[in-house]
Amino acid sequence: MIWTIYAALLSLFFAFLTFRTIRLRQRYRVSLGHGKNLLLMRAIRVHGNFAEYVPLGLLLMAASEQLGAPSLLVHSLGSLLALGRLVHAYGVSQENEVLRFRVTGMALTCICYVLAAGYILISAFSGNA
Template sequence: MPVVVTPIFAGLLALLYLALSVRVINSRHAEQIALGDKGNRALQRRIRVHSNFAEYTPFALLLILILELQGAWTWLTAGLGLFLLIGRCLHAYGVSQDPEPLKFRTTGTAITFGVLGTAAFATLLIPLLSF
């Protein structure tokens, strides 16, 4: 079975990661901060948004890919990919704001955790049901 869903979301999420990376680079350049954050709150937020994305997104994408390779329903993998993208966008927006509207951060985090939990459970369930 060809893998068709995961590459779409991997590409979209990679573009988002690239945009988050450019935001950090531009802030560092504008503030002339090569390493660390020198207490700059805006830069701290941008670094954390970028880092948090890098911490959660690859593992979630890997689980979605495993599901797709296991032959999971297309609606499941596409839904998980879409929710992951939405969750990461909400989280990035929320954490980027100062003062931070917690509803975006917490909703984005909850959606991301929901994707991770659902994908992990389904990844385990598919082989167990095949016995």
């Protein structure tokens, strides 16, 4: 099951984002919220955004693989999702944000979603689901 490899890798990155947020909270002595600290605010949103987008991507990957998607497609979905989340996290984490990283990250994530959803729908309507 290929999707589980990406789930594990993305989980490690999620743990990194979690620890980074905790470290910033400790450094700036903010236990709840962001304390109007821009870096902490960005770290919280990167962490939250990751938590919001990765589960659906993994679910779509798992469903695609379960329906018999070729290995290359499943790896492509995982690569798009992982790269998209990494690029997005980098872009949003910067104090002087470069919008193209944020946009590219979201685009890669959405491409993963659309390709997986397309495969799932085609499989469903062709009787393979």
